[in-house]
Amino acid sequence: MLTALILGWAVLYADRTALYPLLSVIAKSLGITSAGAGAVSSAYFLFYVLLQIPSGMLADRWGTKRVLIIMFALSGLGILGFGLFGTTYLPLLFFSALHGFGAGAYYPCCFGTIMATVPPEKRGTSSGLIGIGMALGILGGMAASGPLYEFFGNYRQPFLVLAVPTVLMLFAFVRLLPDARPSAASPSLSVYGRLFRDRDIWKINAATFCSLYGFWTAATWGPTFLQVERGFSLSGSGLYTGLIALSALPGGVLWGRLSDKFGRKRVAALVLPASGVALLLLARVQGAPLIVSMLLLFGLFSNTAFSPVAVSWIGDIVARRHPGAMSAAVGFFNATIMSSAVIAPLVSGFLRDVTGSLSSAITAGGLLILGGSALLMLAPDQGREERA
Numbered sequence: 001m002l003t004a005l006i007l008g009w010a011v012l013y014a015d016r017t018a019l020y021p022l023l024s025v026i027a028k029s030l031g032i033t034s035a036g037a038g039a040v041s042s043a044y045f046l047f048y049v050l051l052q053i054p055s056g057m058l059a060d061r062w063g064t065k066r067v068l069i070i071m072f073a074l075s076g077l078g079i080l081g082f083g084l085f086g087t088t089y090l091p092l093l094f095f096s097a098l099h100g101f102g103a104g105a106y107y108p109c110c111f112g113t114i115m116a117t118v119p120p121e122k123r124g125t126s127s128g129l130i131g132i133g134m135a136l137g138i139l140g141g142m143a144a145s146g147p148l149y150e151f152f153g154n155y156r157q158p159f160l161v162l163a164v165p166t167v168l169m170l171f172a173f174v175r176l177l178p179d180a181r182p183s184a185a186s187p188s189l190s191v192y193g194r195l196f197r198d199r200d201i202w203k204i205n206a207a208t209f210c211s212l213y214g215f216w217t218a219a220t221w222g223p224t225f226l227q228v229e230r231g232f233s234l235s236g237s238g239l240y241t242g243l244i245a246l247s248a249l250p251g252g253v254l255w256g257r258l259s260d261k262f263g264r265k266r267v268a269a270l271v272l273p274a275s276g277v278a279l280l281l282l283a284r285v286q287g288a289p290l291i292v293s294m295l296l297l298f299g300l301f302s303n304t305a306f307s308p309v310a311v312s313w314i315g316d317i318v319a320r321r322h323p324g325a326m327s328a329a330v331g332f333f334n335a336t337i338m339s340s341a342v343i344a345p346l347v348s349g350f351l352r353d354v355t356g357s358l359s360s361a362i363t364a365g366g367l368l369i370l371g372g373s374a375l376l377m378l379a380p381d382q383g384r385e386e387r388a
Contacts, residue, residue, distance in 0.1 A: 013137025021238030038345035051104025056331025075102030112327030127308035128256030210372025214365035251305030276369030
């Protein structure tokens, strides 16, 4: 089961991040602005976010395996259509949105299963292991899209190549995922109402939103920043931006394990501010060695490294206060934090159009992370309370 979930994340993240090194290529090919190119990514994440809570609620009622497989198939159709029919701007938007619509069920189904079945003292470690798939997908998607484009001379071809493992994952899910059934008593609307009004959940969600805003600024526009403002090649810019994921591989498991042992709040107080500082430095440093160092440092503390701590923190609270609504809670968490992926590409593209540089967008992302860090200090360390 764990292997299938890790591989599923790897494929989805490769599908979505393969776009980022090609944003400038797409903008030039179609004659659109940077904000317009960013909107292709935002279309994916808009529908991805919209599906988080509904798919989580469906998984609580129908079972995670059924919902995951149906929606993953839609995601595969989206990336296949992107590669086959994305010759003009509107089809690109449509198939990007369809891909995001299908992918929107994966997070609540995947992490809802983990949070509901793994004991509190192992949630952080298990979430970190799932995060390995995210990191591998980010690295693979960014590293592969540039060379595939240069080989085929067509920005759509990388997505046709990626559609193959996306479709094959459906067979892996059917074979490897357990046929988990929902509980006999589905959560009532009042349970969901209390969940969505929980102030501590909102604090963690908002702080993680700030973290991911900075991450998606770097991931979406990082390759263009390295190409245009730091002199990297197309292939090199994607590969080097993908280093964010390389250092996140040990980071996610490390921080998740430490949060199991020492508490979510204590670990978060170190990890989140460090990622903000690393992003601020990335906007300032010159030269390949310093840039690579900042990307590795940022990856060690950002998104795939920090999210296992945050989602485990949510799982601790929900298991104690809102039993039976775990998939919906995880969907709520991911809907909130991934709305940053809708906003960040557009705002960052706009800042580039206005200022002529992406340094301002990266700096804004770093400052937002530092601001969000303060919110975590207001949330209870529920995991430590449960283990006490």
